[in-house]
Amino acid sequence: MNATITAIGGFVPTSILSNETISETVDTTVEWIEKRTGIKERRLATSKDQATSNLACAAIENLLENYDVDRKEIDCVLLATTTPDHLLTPTSSKVCEISGLTNAFGLDLNAACSGFLYALEMATTMIESGRYKKIIVVGADKMSSIVDYEDRNTCILFGDGAGAVLLEKTELGYGMMKSILRTDGSGTSALLVPAGGSKFPATMGTIVNRDHYIKQEGAFVFKKAVESMSSVSQDVLASNDLSVKDIDWVVPHQANLRIINAVSESLNIGIEKVKVNIERYGNTTSATIPLCLWDFAADFKQGQNILITTFGAGFSWGATCIKWGVMRKRLPAKSSKND
Numbered sequence: 001m002n003a004t005i006t007a008i009g010g011f012v013p014t015s016i017l018s019n020e021t022i023s024e025t026v027d028t029t030v031e032w033i034e035k036r037t038g039i040k041e042r043r044l045a046t047s048k049d050q051a052t053s054n055l056a057c058a059a060i061e062n063l064l065e066n067y068d069v070d071r072k073e074i075d076c077v078l079l080a081t082t083t084p085d086h087l088l089t090p091t092s093s094k095v096c097e098i099s100g101l102t103n104a105f106g107l108d109l110n111a112a113c114s115g116f117l118y119a120l121e122m123a124t125t126m127i128e129s130g131r132y133k134k135i136i137v138v139g140a141d142k143m144s145s146i147v148d149y150e151d152r153n154t155c156i157l158f159g160d161g162a163g164a165v166l167l168e169k170t171e172l173g174y175g176m177m178k179s180i181l182r183t184d185g186s187g188t189s190a191l192l193v194p195a196g197g198s199k200f201p202a203t204m205g206t207i208v209n210r211d212h213y214i215k216q217e218g219a220f221v222f223k224k225a226v227e228s229m230s231s232v233s234q235d236v237l238a239s240n241d242l243s244v245k246d247i248d249w250v251v252p253h254q255a256n257l258r259i260i261n262a263v264s265e266s267l268n269i270g271i272e273k274v275k276v277n278i279e280r281y282g283n284t285t286s287a288t289i290p291l292c293l294w295d296f297a298a299d300f301k302q303g304q305n306i307l308i309t310t311f312g313a314g315f316s317w318g319a320t321c322i323k324w325g326v327m328r329k330r331l332p333a334k335s336s337k338n339d
């Protein structure tokens with residue numbers, strides 16, 4: 001018995017932050033951003049009722065509207081996010097309430113850009129244990145709540161969004177294969193929000209220092225991302241007895257188009273097999289991978305092998321393979337893609 005993805009949903013806010021607008025506020029150019037990152041625009045949750053829980057619920061609603069699944073049958077919601085609504089209480093509680101998942105328990109999981117993949121692995125083992133039948137894994141981040149729009153090193157990169165998948169069991173031989181997940185705390189200071197947690201609780205000083213915003217050593221993170229995603233992808237292929245020739249699609253974390261290109265080159269997988277939507281959404285952290293699955297779901301055919309790989313703060317990284325299976329029945333379209 002395997003766990004397999006049977007439904008997908010996604011959501012991005014309608015408000016667009018373009019490179020043109022950024023270049024009017026910090027010392028950069030439209031050309032520099034596009035050439036160095038591949039990003040043309042990102043979506044921002046600008047309305048007051050768009051906290052991370054709302055983004056997650058919009059993605060779940062999109063999934064439930066489009067696939068024939070009863071929300072009362074959902075056993076668990078694993079919410080990967082690095083931008084919870086509050087430090088206390090769990091954002092997943094709000095998600096269960098708003099989405100009417102009255103028979104589910106919810107759990108927040110923070111592993112930065114690797115959160116969705118970690119949550120997917122946890123859900124896989126929960127389904128394969130036989131103790132849970134239907135789990136929603138949702139990656140949602142409102143990065144605009146922790147981005148410093150005066151810092152040209154980071155404000156060009158991030159956007160807001162959410163993506164969700166439903167995981168269930170199958171006995172047809174499709175679904176989730178082996179994963180490799182890694183964590184290494186040596187990267188903590190290279191990518192973090194310094195204050196607001198238990199180490200440096202909020203003070204007037206932390207606010208004045210802008211320590212509640214993301215700080216990043218971009219070039220160092222870039223190098224580690226390319227090395228880690230390349231090597232963990234090779235390892236996960238070997239552990240699943242696959243070679244690069246067996247891979248139909250790669251769904252990489254979307255942090256920088258140059259990272260994606262370098263990983264594809266190092267794996268010797270043609271870029272035409274690599275799914276990319278960073279130009280429209282930027283880096284949505286926990287949401288990049290499910291948003292990419294959602295965006296390109298129509299391209300994935302039964303029996304095709306998909307390689308997923310990610311890298312994020314911590315450092316945290318990993319990879320998995322999926323043999324794409326049978327999706328649940330589609331419902332008559334109520335809503336088209338909400339972007």
Ligand code: COA
Binds near residue numbers: 153283
């Ligand atoms: N516009 C114009 N110039 C910029 C700039 C901007 N927005 N940001 C940085 N620069 C400048 C730097 O100040 C530096 O100038 P200098 O040479 O005079 O010192 C120069 O560009 C090169 O800086 P560097 O940081 O080496 O650029 P880069 O090519 O590495 O690109 C990032 C910067 C942030 C785009 C890139 O490093 C990156 O994407 N890093 C990884 C991001 C990531 O994956 N983060 C999340 C992990 S999930």
